[in-house]
Amino acid sequence: MYNLKEVVNKPNRLTSGHRMCAGCGAPVTINGVLRALKEEDNAVISVATGCLEVSTCTFPYTSWKNCSFIHTAFECASATLSGVETTYNKLKKDGKISDDKVTKFIGFGGDGGTLDIGLQSLSGAMERGHDITYICYDNGAYMNTGTQRSSSTPHFADTTTTPSGKVSNGKAQQRKDLTEIMVKHNLPYVAQSALIGNLKDLYEKSEKAIYTKGPTYMSVLSPCPRGWGYPSEDLQTISKLAVDTCFWPLYEVCDGKYKITYRPAKKLPVEEFLKLQKRFKHMFKAGNEWMIEEIQKEVDKKWEYLQMMEKITNEEN
Amino acid sequence: MAIRERLSGNEAVATAMKQINPDTVAAYPITPSTEIPQYFSNFVANGSVDTEFIPVESEHSAMSATIGAAAAGGRVMSATSSQGLALMFEMLYIASGMRLPMTLICANRALSAPINIHNDHSDSMGVRDCGFIQLYCESNQEAYDNTIMAVKIAEKAKLPVMVCYDGFITSHSIENIMLLENDEVKNFVGKYEPENYLLDSKKNISMGPLALQKYYFGIRKELSDAMDNSINIIKEVSDEFYKLTGRKYDLYEKYKLDDAEIGIIALNSTAGTIKDTIDKLRENGVKIGLLKPRCFRPLPYLDIPKELKNLKALAIMDKADSINGYCGPLFSEITSAMFSSNIHVNTINYIYGLGGADTKSSDIEKIANKLQDIAKTGKIDNIKHFLINEKEEI
Amino acid sequence: MKKxxxxxxTILKDGNSExxxxGDWKNKYPYHDKEKCKNxxxxxxxxxxxxxxxEDSKLLGMDLDFCKGCxxxxxxxxxxAIEMKSDINK
Known part of the structure; x- marks a missing residue:
């Protein structure tokens, strides 16, 4: 059973002195995930180029503690990690690493490094079946370079490469659904989480992802106060609204079986999530109501799809 | 006891890899190096190596996984050609920048477009500044020998090494070859004991940081110094190899150069054709010789010019075009090394054999004639020449 | 100093960003009210x-050397039990 008072006693693996912006969701995600590691276990963390990498391993400092860390380039955190994991198996076979010591292999990338430029490397590593866990801290744009659109940017969002203007409504396309793409890789565990409540959802899913044998994937909504345009203290509030509106549904897929892990008591209209953020401001101008209606339809469709999948995949044959 | 065999270049290299028995190999198929991962997968499948093989989904991932495996503390190898090496470009710089020893086999092939599977040196010349040591091989024997030496050079220099030989001409041609016994290779390469690696249970480290203005230059200078110093490591390892095998490898090979009046410089298999032609020309009294660099990175920039100083005319042959409005890479680097050593020889450049265009003995004779003219008149009409068959021109 | x-x-000491x-990034600081805090x-x-x-299930407070005031x-x-205050010198 998850006990917050107990799990916070575990030593942090991403420690103080990093240079992420004030209020950034990513370090909360990272420590939330890594807290699920057993204290006695070690980990090698592979991180794609991005905010997280440049801010947590700035020579001659590293914020990675009680774990080893590697960064190579933007698109290949998964391939790099697959090389580390494979060599671990080899050195273990050779008796160069003692059997009683467990090391887990965890990759982190933003949505750009995961859904866009890193997709091939991720897909390849997952298909090859390495015993690794990959986590996308999804903030819906290229935040490190100043909020350019990614394939994870929500429909209509204003970014620096999809600015809303006289003839533009922000990003013209819907989000790419990588979580579903990962499900189709037939992975033993795929999940979607967010920074809500006392982080129980994130902890439990991370524990399953890390300790399920084989390749596992998780996408965690990691708000970016700067890119989204909301007050930095609202990290938990905005995450809660994302899940209560079902903009970011929480679910997991174990061996193909879907399970919605959080059902809002009252599903809120999506505008409750949108209206706090500057990137959606233009959607609230008179005459633009259709945009909100459209995004609501998209959210509803996905929510219905998940409920259907949950039903179908759990039916007794 | 040496073993006499008949093997293709790729087979010879794969055999060397089997005898080296690395921890991890990650590779992706590309002509003409594909046979290497094929042969090697067979070794893995039959338990004749202990290696873990990663059948990656691209060359970019091949190099990324190789980097991860080296960082983890493994002895690692990979193989590629052409577009594959080009796709690896980004990661090659990272492998050397992170100071990770590894051996990358490059069966040289032309670059697109147009797509062409045959040999030239555009691929490895295109990455000549990526921080890899580059060893060039004339024959299957040299490819085999250099592969074994590369492992040791890489680990001593803490630099990655690329072993280059001509696609098809060397990779697919069967030649007689002398192999070492498995134990001899095992003893020669020894055990790999990295100093700092990710899987060291005694300490946790962070590799591949962001390093800004204050630190980046210093870290890169260390890399540059390592490349400078690797020249001595290459000499040491080659000496050790000579003692084991009786096969002598210098930074470059000279063929009838010492008393020559005219000379040619070329890499890899073309050197064979040139040596043959030199023998013929020498019978007719032409004093011609060859210098074949084995080691292009690091460039033996002090030694090579000294070997050339008595020549009256020199042709440097490039099986790659820099498309820079000037000349090929070997020409530009060697003439600049000559200049900085205050050695002047009238030198011309031949771009030849692109995309596998045949280079015949008669072509070398044409070059020799040109050099004799220059030697006689002391005049150069044109610096850059294309050794292209007029009839085949579009 | 040990290198x-x-x-x-490659950085040989884990967590040395400590x-x-x-802390000097912040323009607000958190005031922790120990009486309201239920740990x-x-x-x-x-x-x-x-x-x-x-420590021992007791909240000690925010380390202002690192707090960015988010x-x-x-x-x-x-x-x-935590209030953000602007008067940094208080």
Missing amino acids: EYSLGG NFKT CMMCVPFCPESCIRH GVCSKVCPFH
Whole structure:
């Protein structure tokens, strides 16, 4: 059973002195995930180029503690990690690493490094079946370079490469659904989480992802106060609204079986999530109501799809 | 006891890899190096190596996984050609920048477009500044020998090494070859004991940081110094190899150069054709010789010019075009090394054999004639020449 | 001082960014009201800086050497025991 008072006693693996912006969701995600590691276990963390990498391993400092860390380039955190994991198996076979010591292999990338430029490397590593866990801290744009659109940017969002203007409504396309793409890789565990409540959802899913044998994937909504345009203290509030509106549904897929892990008591209209953020401001101008209606339809469709999948995949044959 | 065999270049290299028995190999198929991962997968499948093989989904991932495996503390190898090496470009710089020893086999092939599977040196010349040591091989024997030496050079220099030989001409041609016994290779390469690696249970480290203005230059200078110093490591390892095998490898090979009046410089298999032609020309009294660099990175920039100083005319042959409005890479680097050593020889450049265009003995004779003219008149009409068959021109 | 880095910029001491203070980034600071605090620890995992110190299930307070003043802790506290204040010198 998850006990917050107990799990916070575990030593942090991403420690103080990093240079992420004030209020950034990513370090909360990272420590939330890594807290699920057993204290006695070690980990090698592979991180794609991005905010997280440049801010947590700035020579001659590293914020990675009680774990080893590697960064190579933007698109290949998964391939790099697959090389580390494979060599671990080899050195273990050779008796160069003692059997009683467990090391887990965890990759982190933003949505750009995961859904866009890193997709091939991720897909390849997952298909090859390495015993690794990959986590996308999804903030819906290229935040490190100043909020350019990614394939994870929500429909209509204003970014620096999809600015809303006289003839533009922000990003013209819907989000790419990588979580579903990962499900189709037939992975033993795929999940979607967010920074809500006392982080129980994130902890439990991370524990399953890390300790399920084989390749596992998780996408965690990691708000970016700067890119989204909301007050930095609202990290938990905005995450809660994302899940209560079902903009970011929480679910997991174990061996193909879907399970919605959080059902809002009252599903809120999506505008409750949108209206706090500057990137959606233009959607609230008179005459633009259709945009909100459209995004609501998209959210509803996905929510219905998940409920259907949950039903179908759990039916007794 | 040496073993006499008949093997293709790729087979010879794969055999060397089997005898080296690395921890991890990650590779992706590309002509003409594909046979290497094929042969090697067979070794893995039959338990004749202990290696873990990663059948990656691209060359970019091949190099990324190789980097991860080296960082983890493994002895690692990979193989590629052409577009594959080009796709690896980004990661090659990272492998050397992170100071990770590894051996990358490059069966040289032309670059697109147009797509062409045959040999030239555009691929490895295109990455000549990526921080890899580059060893060039004339024959299957040299490819085999250099592969074994590369492992040791890489680990001593803490630099990655690329072993280059001509696609098809060397990779697919069967030649007689002398192999070492498995134990001899095992003893020669020894055990790999990295100093700092990710899987060291005694300490946790962070590799591949962001390093800004204050630190980046210093870290890169260390890399540059390592490349400078690797020249001595290459000499040491080659000496050790000579003692084991009786096969002598210098930074470059000279063929009838010492008393020559005219000379040619070329890499890899073309050197064979040139040596043959030199023998013929020498019978007719032409004093011609060859210098074949084995080691292009690091460039033996002090030694090579000294070997050339008595020549009256020199042709440097490039099986790659820099498309820079000037000349090929070997020409530009060697003439600049000559200049900085205050050695002047009238030198011309031949771009030849692109995309596998045949280079015949008669072509070398044409070059020799040109050099004799220059030697006689002391005049150069044109610096850059294309050794292209007029009839085949579009 | 022992060299903490090696070839290729490899950093040999894990977590040494604890020597790099980020506390001067803030323009607000968290005031922790020990009387209101119920030591529920909710703020601890939500702190992006991992700088909320605690011991034996007791919250000790925010390490101002690292706190960037984001205010997340004050917002997640169910007991309103953390207040963001502007008067940094108080």
